Amino acid sequence: MASVGECPAPVPVKDKKLLEVKLGELPSWILMRDFSPSGIFGAFQRGYYRYYNKYINVKKGSISGITMVLACYVLFSYSFSYKHLKTPAGRSWAISEGNSQEGVV
Amino acid sequence: MNESLFTPFITPTVLGLPAAVLVILFPPLLIPTSKHFINNRLIIIQQWLIRLILKQMMTTHNAKGRTWSLMLTSLIIFIASTNLLGLLPYSFTPTTQLSMNLAMAIPLWASTVAMGLRFKAKITLTHLLPQGTPTPLIPMLIIIETVSLFIQPLALAVRLTANITAGHLLMYLIGSSALAMLAINLPLTLITLTILTLLTILETAIALIQAYVFTLLVSLYLHDNS
Numbered sequence: 001m002a003s004v005g006e007c008p009a010p011v012p013v014k015d016k017k018l019l020e021v022k023l024g025e026l027p028s029w030i031l032m033r034d035f036s037p038s039g040i041f042g043a044f045q046r047g048y049y050r051y052y053n054k055y056i057n058v059k060k061g062s063i064s065g066i067t068m069v070l071a072c073y074v075l076f077s078y079s080f081s082y083k084h085l086k087t088p089a090g091r092s093w094a095i096s097e098g099n100s101q102e103g104v105v
Numbered sequence: 106m107n108e109s110l111f112t113p114f115i116t117p118t119v120l121g122l123p124a125a126v127l128v129i130l131f132p133p134l135l136i137p138t139s140k141h142f143i144n145n146r147l148i149i150i151q152q153w154l155i156r157l158i159l160k161q162m163m164t165t166h167n168a169k170g171r172t173w174s175l176m177l178t179s180l181i182i183f184i185a186s187t188n189l190l191g192l193l194p195y196s197f198t199p200t201t202q203l204s205m206n207l208a209m210a211i212p213l214w215a216s217t218v219a220m221g222l223r224f225k226a227k228i229t230l231t232h233l234l235p236q237g238t239p240t241p242l243i244p245m246l247i248i249i250e251t252v253s254l255f256i257q258p259l260a261l262a263v264r265l266t267a268n269i270t271a272g273h274l275l276m277y278l279i280g281s282s283a284l285a286m287l288a289i290n291l292p293l294t295l296i297t298l299t300i301l302t303l304l305t306i307l308e309t310a311i312a313l314i315q316a317y318v319f320t321l322l323v324s325l326y327l328h329d330n331s
Contacts (some may be wrong), residue, residue: 048134052137055112056137056145056147057145058145058148059145061146061147065147066135066147069134069135070190070193071177073131073190073193073196074193074194074195074196077128077193077195077196077197078194078195080124080313081195081196081197
C-alpha cells in the first residue's frame with residue numbers, strides 16, 4: 001500500500017491490488033482471482049461499499065452521488081439498446097426529398 | 106412501422122438471457138438501509154418519505170389491516186422508483202409489461218378477497234348486493250357485482266400498463282417529431298415546449314402509483330373492515 005520504499009517481506013502476487021501488480025505478473029494475477037459465485041458477489045459488494053462510503057455515506061453528501069449512478073445507468077441502457085438504434089427509426093416523420101407519403105402512420 | 110414504434114418496450118436480452126431481471130433489481134441499490142440513528146442525507150430523505158407514505162396510508166386501517174403495512178409500502182416504493190427510473194433516456198421500464206403488472210395485481214387482490222371470505226364470510230358475500238334494490242332486480246345485480254369484483258385485478262394491471270406505456274410512447278413520438286422538424290425550424294419552440302410540459306406532467310407517474318396503491322388499499326379496507 002505504501003509507495004515509499006519496499007516492504008521488508010515480499011507480498012504474494014495473489015494479494016496485491018491491481019495497480020500494484022507488475023505487467024509481467026498480470027496473467028498469473030488474473031488467473032489466481034476468485035471467480036466462484038461467492039467471489040464475484042464479494043467483488044460486487046466491495047465495489048458497492050467503496051462507492052457508497054466515498055460519495056453517499058459522508059456528512060455533506062450532495063446530489064452528485066446519485067446523479068453519477070443514474071448517468072452510468074443511462075449509458076448502460078444505451079449500450080443495451082444500441083443494436084436497435086443502429087438503423088434510424090424515424091424515417092416516417094422525416095420529410096425527405098420527394099417521398100413524404102411512404103411509411104405514414 | 107411496428108418495429109420502430111415499439112422498440113423501446115422490447116425486453117432487453119443479452120445473448121438470449123433476460124437482462125430485465127437486472128433492470129428490475131436496480132432500484133433497491135438506490136435505497137440504502139442503515140442501522141444507525143443518525144444517517145447520511147440520502148437515507149434521511151428516503152426515511153422521511155417512507156414515514157410520510159406509511160402514515161398517510163395506514164391510518165385508516167384497523168389492527169388487522171395494518172399487518173399489510175410492509176407489503177403496501179414496499180409496493181408503492183417499488184412502483185414509484187421503477188416508473189421514475191423509466192423516465193431516463195434509453196432506460197427500460199418493467200411496468201410497461203402487462204405480465205409484470207398482472208403478476209403484481211392478481212395475487213394481491215386475491216389475498217384481499219381470501220382474507221375477507223376467511224374471516225368475514227357472511228359480510229363479504231352480502232357486499233355483492235347493494236342496499237335497497239328492488240326485489241326483481243336482485244339476480245341480475247348479484248351477477249353484475251360479481252363481474253365487477255372479478256374485473257378488479259385486471260383493471261389494476263391494465264391501468265398501470267396502459268398509462269405508463271402511453272406516456273412513454275407519446276414522449277417518444279413527440280421527441281422524434283421535434284427532431285425531424287429541426288431542419289424546418291418553424292414550430293420548433295412550440296414542440297419543445299410541449300415536450301417539456303409533457304415530461305413534467307408525466308412525472309405525475311407518481312400520481313399513478315398513488316392510484317395503484319390506493320385502489321388496492323380501498324379493496325383491502327372494504328374486505329377487511331367493512
